[in-house]
Amino acid sequence: MTSPQEKTILSHVGGSEGSVLPITGHKLNGNNFPQWSQSVMMYVCGKGKDDYLTGEITAPAKEDPKFKTWKAENMMVMSWFVNSMTTEVGENFMFYATTKEMWDAARETYSDNENxxxxxxxxxxxxxxxxxxxxxxxxxxxxxxxxxxxDMFKTSVWDTPGDAEKYRKIVEKERI
Known part of the structure; x- marks a missing residue:
């Protein structure tokens, strides 16, 4: 039998007891971080849990009544991550304490915008x-x-909005 708290968590996941639905078709395999991170971000934001990625939601004190909810939601998002990775990659992320730590470690390990x-x-x-x-x-x-x-490789900082517009036109011309 499912408790009221479990039903609440399951409704956030979008599944039912015993069902495991993939959150993305892009499993992190070590070579596809940009696609994986974007699809995971879309899913997590769609579920309203992106504050766990950014660290805007931090763990309350263990005595705080909100701690149990924070812990359940943090673990839920962490499980989404691990389940969206290949087994080999996911094993490296099993022992982080927070979603933010996991997200930062995945970015540090697999993101290479200057590749x-x-x-x-x-x-x-x-x-x-x-x-x-x-x-x-x-x-x-x-x-x-x-x-x-x-576009994911481009991390330009512009002095003026006009510079960004000029660059956009150069890229557009190149693509045509």
């Missing part, structure tokens, strides 16, 4: 990509996917 070889690989794919037998929609979707991957 030059990956950047060159994506640009090479885009350079060689031809529509061929693909429909216009298929071709555009593949282009867009690779453009979004390139």
């Amino acid at each position: 030059t070889s990956e950047l060159i690989e994506i640009k090479g794919i885009l350079h060689d990509l031809r529509q061929g037998e693909m429909s216009v929609t298929q071709y555009f979707n593949i282009l867009t996917c690779h453009w979004q991957q390139l």
